[in-house]
Amino acid sequence: MQNTPQSHQTAVQLLSSGKPAEAEQLLLALLKDDGTNTEALALLGHSLQMQGKTSQAVEVFERLVQVDVTSFQSYAELAGAYIANKQSDLAERAYQRALELNPDFSEAWFFLGNLLMQSQELQKAKHCFAQAERCDPYRPVFVQVQQALHNKDFHSAEKLCRGVLNTHTHHPQALHTLAMLAEQLQAYEQAVNILQRGINYAPYHVSLWEALIKNLSHLGKHQDAISAAQKLQSFDPTQWRYAMLLAVELANAGQFAQSLLAYDQALSLVPDNANVHLLRGHVLKTLGKRDECEQAYRRSLALDKVNGTAYWALADLKSYGFSAQDMQHMQSLLxxxxxxxxxxxxxxxxxxxxxxxxxxxxxxxxxxxKANQLRPDVQFVPEDYAHSCSVVKQAFTPEVLRKQAAKVKTEQPIPIFIVGLTRSGSTLLEQMLASHSSIEGTMELYSMPHTVRRAELLAKQKQTYYPAVMAQLSEDELLALGQSYLQETAAFRTGSPYFIDKMPPNFHNVGFIHMILPQAIIIDARRHPLSTCLSNFKQHYAKGYDFSYDLQHLGFYYNEYVAMMDHWDEVLPNKVLCMQYENVVQDTEQQIRRLLAHCGLEFEAQCLSFYANKRAVRTASSEQVRQPIYNKGMQQWREFEEYLEPLKTALGEQTLQRFASFL
Incomplete structure (x- = not known):
């Protein structure tokens, strides 16, 4: 056959257009004239692989390395054929031969590392992955990427990574960087897709797995995150960080007993790690193991002297007594x-x-x-928050709210949402309700915010925005959103007819909840503004409550919250039951009866003995709700009254008068 280069080009075009059988015939004819044509042999091998003829492909690539014994690339092609034919041992030898010919062959190191991981030769595999990174021809590009990220020049970083992917379509580091950039934009779905693409190519790339776990958790896909963490741990059970990642995800899913076991495993690997002791202490607190919890926090302090986090963890137990030495050390840290x-x-x-x-x-x-002023990364802009509240109130009109999700034919669990401000008695109400035989307590779930996010993505598809999109959604689309919420919360439930979702900021989402979950019950946990705001001012939160570090911001936020609840009462009469904390404390049984009646349930005496409930409680009030009810907290704000003028001014006389009867 004449014009060999043109024949090669035609074969490549046939392969690219998904016609491997035609390419095979062309290449066989070409090889009849020249059986040592290395390019034709390589193309023939690929055409056979594309057709699933793996054994024949192996024979062709074996011919190729006999013809071209010094080609490291040919041995890599042969190794790939062996893998496709499930001959891993032979593939290892072929990659090793390729590396003998070219010790700087990055891809051979990488794929050899994958094979060694499959055969559980961990240390050898780690060496291969390190060599692959050392030899990576794109390494200089990633030096530029890191510099761009350091300078917050995210556009340049993305452009550089996409340039790499134009020639190496599955480069793990490029995909990892793009996923990080997507995560920064809260495009978690996109990040997960990018990471899964990378893992399909690099199934043992630790950074890809760690990022995948994080982004799955952002999306509320807790069981998927747990499975990914278990997979990562299986790569190297001696890595304490992997056990710790698993422990965190188990706790995120409300599986606290299993989380404790994972922390214990991490601790067995690094018994002197202060952070593991600290996080393990948090789980022990949630499980009500007070003595062990204190011991874990104290051990963390002993191992790390610059450990304000452990001191706050002890203080957050609410009844822990610090020694003079403790106080002196805390002052030195401050x-x-x-x-x-x-x-x-x-x-x-x-x-x-x-x-x-x-x-x-x-x-x-x-x-x-001083502590509030020191709190880093606080970004609360009152004007922005007021605007977001105004947008919600404008979107959820009585007309819009008349449309609800289509009815489902089967019985489903009924969610009870407890909303309001933090430190308003919501955990107390949750504990009372969770003591009823028909109601299951969960935790502060992020499932409703995740569902709102899905509505936001739906709005983009419809070229509008949330919450305006709610006026456009059909009953079936509303139903799908409600079902997605129930599917996500399934990981936290065990089958009771009712379950509690106690995420305070869901007071923004009352209208949304009403539309997608018509059966939902909503309770507003409310407390006197001075008590609520001061209690928040005294609380350090891990995240999510930026309004709580300034008295004026607290007063502003409280007023916006009350205005939002007034709106819901106006447009959804009798939908929300307001439970005033002061009334609950002073007339507990009557208020519990009122609460259960709103849920459509009969009174049960054990709800009065809520403090005997041994369920896990993961809030700042976890220790308080394990004690009988008491009223000493109702007037604690008076002890600080002389310092609260900025708060009173921010609240305004109208709000203070509105709640004056609860003093």
Whole structure:
């Protein structure tokens, strides 16, 4: 056959257009004239692989390396054929031969590492992956990528990575970087897709798995995140970080007993790691194991002296007594400019609590103020928040709210949403309800915000925005959103007819809940504004409550919350039951009866003994709701009243008068 280069080009075009059988015939004819044509042999091998003729492909690539014994690329092609034919041992030898010919052959190191991982030769595999990274021809590009990321030039970083992917379509580091950029934009679905593409090519790439776990968790896909963490741990059971990742995801899914086991495993690998002791302490607290919890926090402190987080964890038990030595050490952390603001702030909150317990309210308030000011990364803009509330109220009109999800034919669990501000008695109501035989307590679920996010993505498809899109959605689309919520929460439920979703900021989502889950029950946990706002001011939150670190912001936020609830009462009369904390404390049985009646349930006496419920509780009030009800917290704000003028001014006389009867 003449014109060999043109024949090669034709064969490549046939393969590219999905016609491997035609390419095979062309190449066989070409090889009749020249059986040593290496390019034709390689193309023939690929055409056979595309047709699933793996054994024949192996024979062709074996011919290829006999013809071209010094070609490292040919041995790599042969190794790939062996893998497709499930001959892993021979594939290893072929990659090793390729590396003998070219020790800087990055892809051979990479794929050899994959094979060694499959045969559980962990240390050899790690060596191969390190060599692959060392030899990566794109390494200089990623130096530029890292510099761009350092300079927050995300556009350049993305452009560089996409340039790499134009020539190496599955480069793990390029895909990992793009996924990181997507995560920063909260495009978690896109990040997951990118990472799964990378893992299909690089199934043992640790960074891809770690990022996948994180983004699945962002999306509320907790069981998938747990499975991914278990997969990662299987790569190397001696890595304490993998056990810890699994422990975190199990806790995120409300599987606290299993999480504790995973933390114990991590601790067996690194018994002197302060952070593992700390996080393990959080799970013990949730499970009500108070003594063991304290021991874990104290051990964390012993291992890490710059540990404001552990001091705050102890203070957040609400009834822990600090020694004079503890207080002295917390003060030193607070005063030392070299201590990271996050650690100093938490030490300050804990020290303030210690002074409050000693009835030194002036010193306590000064420390609370300083701790709040030290809290890093707080970004609350009142004007932006007011606008977001206004948009919600404008979108959820009586007309829009008349449309609800289509009815389902089968019985489904009924969610009970407890909404309001944090530190308003929501955990107390949850504990009372969860003591009823028909109601299951869960935790502060992110499932409804995740469902709102799905509505936002739906809005983009319809070229509009949330919440305006709610006026356009059909009954079936509303039903699908409600079903997605129930599917996500299934991981936290065990089959009771009712379950509780106690995420306070869901007060924004009352209209949305009403439309997608017509059967849902909604309860507003409300408390006097001075009590609520001061209690928040004294609380350090891990994330999510940026309004709580300034008294004026707290007053502003409280007013917006009350205005939002007034709107729901106007457009959805009798939908939301307001439970005033002060009434619950002073007339507990009558208020519990009222609460259960709103849920359509009969009174059960064990709801009065809520403190005997041994369920896991994962909030700042977890210790308080394990005690009989008491009223000493109702007037605690008076001890700080002389310092609360900024709060009172922000609340305004109208709000203060509205709640005056609950003083």
């Amino acid at each position: 005063d030392d400019p070299a201590v990271a603001p996050a650690q100093a702030a938490q030490a300050g909150f804990a020290l303030a609590k210690a002074y409050e317990d000693k009835h030194d309210f002036a010193q306590a308030f000064a420390l609370y103020t």
